[in-house]
Amino acid sequence: MTQTLAAATMAAYRRAAGCIAVITLTNPPVNTLSYLLRESFYETFRRANADAEVKAIVICGADGKFCGGADIKEFAGKFSGPSLVALIDDVEQSKKPVVAAIEGMALGGGLELALGCHYRIAHTKAQVGFPEVTLGLLPAAGGSQRLPRLITLTSALELITTGRRISAPEALKLGIVDKVTDKNALDMAIDFARDIIGKPLESRRLSLRTTPCPPDVESFLDEALASIRKHSRGAIAPLACLQAVRASVYSTFDEGLKKEQELFKMLLTSGQARALQYSFFAQRATKKWSMPSGATWKNTSARPLRKAAVIGLGTMGRGITVALIKAGIPVIAVEMGLKQLEAGKTVIMSMLEKEFKKKQLTKAYREMAAFTLDLAKLQEVDLVVEAVFENMSLKKQIFQQLSSLCSADAILCTNTSTLDIDEIASVTTTPHLVVGMHFFAPAHVMKLLEVIYGPRTSPTAVATAMQLAQQMEKVGVVVGNCNGFVGNRMFKLYAEQAYFLLEEGAIPEQVDQVLEDFGFPMGIFKVSDLSGLDIEWKIRQEQGLTGPKQIPGGSFRHRAGGRYSPLLDILCERGYLGQKTGQGWYLYEKPGGRVPTFNLWLHKFLEEYRELHGIQKHYVGQDEILERCLYPLINMGFHILEERIAASPEDIDIIYVFGYSWPRHWGGPMFYASMVGLPRVLDKLNYYHEIHPDIPTLEPSSLLKKLVANGSPPIGTWGAFIKEHNSKL
Numbered sequence: 005m006t007q008t009l010a011a012a013t014m015a016a017y018r019r020a021a022g023c024i025a026v027i028t029l030t031n032p033p034v035n036t037l038s039y040l041l042r043e044s045f046y047e048t049f050r051r052a053n054a055d056a057e058v059k060a061i062v063i064c065g066a067d068g069k070f071c072g073g074a075d076i077k078e079f080a081g082k083f084s085g086p087s088l089v090a091l092i093d094d095v096e097q098s099k100k101p102v103v104a105a106i107e108g109m110a111l112g113g114g115l116e117l118a119l120g121c122h123y124r125i126a127h128t129k130a131q132v133g134f135p136e137v138t139l140g141l142l143p144a145a146g147g148s149q150r151l152p153r154l155i156t157l158t159s160a161l162e163l164i165t166t167g168r169r170i171s172a173p174e175a176l177k178l179g180i181v182d183k184v185t186d187k188n189a190l191d192m193a194i195d196f197a198r199d200i201i202g203k204p205l206e207s208r209r210l211s212l213r214t215t216p217c218p219p220d221v222e223s224f225l226d227e228a229l230a231s232i233r234k235h236s237r238g239a240i241a242p243l244a245c246l247q248a249v250r251a252s253v254y255s256t257f258d259e260g261l262k263k264e265q266e267l268f269k270m271l272l273t274s275g276q277a278r279a280l281q282y283s284f285f286a287q288r289a290t291k292k293w294s295m296p297s298g299a300t301w302k303n304t305s306a307r308p309l310r311k312a313a314v315i316g317l318g319t320m321g322r323g324i325t326v327a328l329i330k331a332g333i334p335v336i337a338v339e340m341g342l343k344q345l346e347a348g349k350t351v352i353m354s355m356l357e358k359e360f361k362k363k364q365l366t367k368a369y370r371e372m373a374a375f376t377l378d379l380a381k382l383q384e385v386d387l388v389v390e391a392v393f394e395n396m397s398l399k400k401q402i403f404q405q406l407s408s409l410c411s412a413d414a415i416l417c418t419n420t421s422t423l424d425i426d427e428i429a430s431v432t433t434t435p436h437l438v439v440g441m442h443f444f445a446p447a448h449v450m451k452l453l454e455v456i457y458g459p460r461t462s463p464t465a466v467a468t469a470m471q472l473a474q475q476m477e478k479v480g481v482v483v484g485n486c487n488g489f490v491g492n493r494m495f496k497l498y499a500e501q502a503y504f505l506l507e508e509g510a511i512p513e514q515v516d517q518v519l520e521d522f523g524f525p526m527g528i529f530k531v532s533d534l535s536g537l538d539i540e541w542k543i544r545q546e547q548g549l550t551g552p553k554q555i556p557g558g559s560f561r562h563r564a565g566g567r568y569s570p571l572l573d574i575l576c577e578r579g580y581l582g583q584k585t586g587q588g589w590y591l592y593e594k595p596g597g598r599v600p601t602f603n604l605w606l607h608k609f610l611e612e613y614r615e616l617h618g619i620q621k622h623y624v625g626q627d628e629i630l631e632r633c634l635y636p637l638i639n640m641g642f643h644i645l646e647e648r649i650a651a652s653p654e655d656i657d658i659i660y661v662f663g664y665s666w667p668r669h670w671g672g673p674m675f676y677a678s679m680v681g682l683p684r685v686l687d688k689l690n691y692y693h694e695i696h697p698d699i700p701t702l703e704p705s706s707l708l709k710k711l712v713a714n715g716s717p718p719i720g721t722w723g724a725f726i727k728e729h730n731s732k733l
């Protein structure tokens with residue numbers, strides 16, 4: 005295998021039009037500039053440069069992909085082979101014109117190589133960008149110095165500090181590429197190269213230019229710094245990118261390169277870079293889903309989806325309808341009453357209108373939605389997504405109907421965040437075609453989709469849901485069936501600890517601040533106010549924890565076998581549901597207000613509550629807030645791995661990054677645990693459990709204990725321990 009790969013990896017050399025050398029970067033699948041490719045490029049470029057018959061050089065990528073950048077895997081080891089910086093310098097210094105023919109993508113080191121070329125011709129559909137910042141790095145092969153010398157400082161800074169990828173037409177507008185074609189970019193580059201033979205190259209060498217600056221460059225850079233600090237949520241790479249770009253303004257090219265290297269070395273060894281690169285591969289790993297039965301893409305095919313139906317046009321159903329239509333699947337949207345149908349239709353059409361404008365979609369998209377009260381129409385569809393309230397009996401009633409109305413091979417999906425897929429499937433005649441799809445609101449925007457299989461769900465149903473996730477440009481993660489699945493089962497403990505902390509002496513402002521400093525865009529109490537406290541209240545009622553269906557046997561602060569905080573129930577009972585009512589954990593200027601302010605009532609109420617229940621208030625420090633909120637959530641992650649509800653820690657981490665805004669530069673909860681150190685997580689859980697024996701979820705999971713007992717192996721090897729652990733259970 006290694007040999008085949010090695011043989012395939014090369015900078016292939018050929019001659020075109022007599023005097024043009026064509027060098028093809030070849031390293032499937034995306035032509036990364038790995039050690040082997042760099043070595044081969046070094047030789048091949050020298051050969052082209054030295055050959056007197058060669059008058060110009062064109063660089064392109066095999067298989068219609070110019071280059072995906074440096075090989076990210078190499079960042080974990082020792083650098084060897086020719087340096088990219090030196091290779092690009094060779095290219096720029098060449099006395100023969102060098103033209104980059106960009107098809108597919110020129111990303112990271114790939115774009116840096118293209119910037120070293122004297123000219124760049126791109127295919128209309130190609131993408132260019134510097135995604136290094138999303139990997140915790142910066143463009144360190146001269147990119148942070150050449151780009152600001154080529155285009156405006158504002159654009160260069162934006163592209164380098166955000167990692168935004170742009171289309172070839174936008175790159176042309178900005179001045180990054182010289183020409184865009186919808187024909188063959190390589191052919192055009194060869195013709196172009198022939199035409200420029202013998203023309204002076206001095207002005208095309210970006211390293212010889214100075215960075216064009218706006219009039220008050222110092223305040224421009226200061227403002228940029230303030231803005232990056234505000235938006236980066238604690239990520240260090242965007243700040244380092246800014247420093248590198250700053251060097252392009254104030255230093256010579258060579259000094260700038262030095263600064264770039266210095267900053268790159270600092271970033272490369274940071275935990276954040278490790279976390280972000282882990283996240284890159286974890287995201288791709290989730291696509292290769294598997295079920296405990298051994299089902300994977302390799303042995304399963306997805307069903308083609310020609311038409312879908314969505315049942316229930318509340319917030320979720322509306323978002324799902326739009327997401328399906330955006331993915332090119334016509335939808336029959338169904339409601340039970342005319343009023344709801346009309347309301348749903350109005351909102352969906354206006355959402356589609358917005359999408360239509362934003363993405364310049366064709367009119368046909370708006371015509372892909374049909375609205376009906378007639379369930380008989382469901383016969384026509386290949387897949388149904390039920391998106392009614394989170395109520396088991398209602399869902400069962402609908403699935404019973406679906407079973408008789410839909411075609412016998414229709415995939416039946418339920419959009420649920422907590423409910424038992426198997427119980428829903430049990431009322432159908434085709435339980436193998438029932439699959440859970442946990443969309444996150446707003447469903448047409450949020451990237452995550454938990455795809456849930458029950459014990460009877462077939463691999464085909466899972467494969468079809470995963471295929472659909474991809475079609476909707478979502479990150480699908482396959483998980484097993486349990487209360488709350490992966491995301492909400494873990495989140496429940498995070499929220500629960502936050503309520504306990506209020507009981508013990510903390511205030512919402514304090515808890516939220518610590519969580520926001522950690523990197524969450526919003527603390528838990530702000531999130532709760534934004535989504536509405538009644539969402540959790542209803543779930544609690546459905547679970548028999550509170551309300552009319554409360555399971556007897558508990559007490560006010562002790563239910564379901566452990567400590568219980570009724571704070572949220574009390575607020576809901578008083579009508580304090582968050583932003584929509586103008587009051588929740590915070591106070592808002594009016595119902596529907598957005599700006600949280602100090603809630604005097606809540607603070608007084610918390611004091612009275614503690615007094616009434618004889619709770620000794622204690623000072624809750626930052627460490628305790630972070631550990632109490634995050635470690636039980638992580639601990640539940642270990643339980644979930646033990647139970648094989650999630651196939652890997654990567655799956656859990658991706659769910660948290662894409663569904664719960666876990667700061668990507670901390671990798672996800674399981675990666676974060678591995679960075680903090682598993683022994684520390686274990687010790688702290690033991691410590692808190694000793695203090696709070698009435699909170700059973702603080703008791704460390706046996707998998708965590710086992711991993712620590714085995715010397716806390718790296719996260720990539722946990723799979724073997726989980727297998728062994730399960731086989732001994």
Ligand SMILES: CCCCCCCC/C=C\C/C=C/C(=O)SCCNC(=O)CCNC(=O)[C@H](O)C(C)(C)COP(=O)(O)OP(=O)(O)OC[C@H]1O[C@@H](n2cnc3c(N)ncnc32)[C@H](O)[C@@H]1OP(=O)(O)O
Nearest residue numbers: 034036072073074075076077088111112113135144145288
């Ligand atoms: C000690 C100091 C020394 C100083 C020396 C300084 C030298 C530093 C030099 C330069 C800095 C440059 C840095 C970089 O270039 S970082 C990399 C920048 N590039 C990216 O971030 C691109 C990442 N890739 C993508 O965005 C996409 O993969 C894609 C758009 C290229 C293709 O998308 P798609 O077709 O959807 O395919 P997949 O994403 O599924 O990828 C296929 C396959 O390929 C693997 N892969 C993709 N890109 C890379 C990569 N850059 N490195 C390694 N592997 C990559 C991906 O993981 C998939 O693998 P699979 O799951 O096993 O199939």
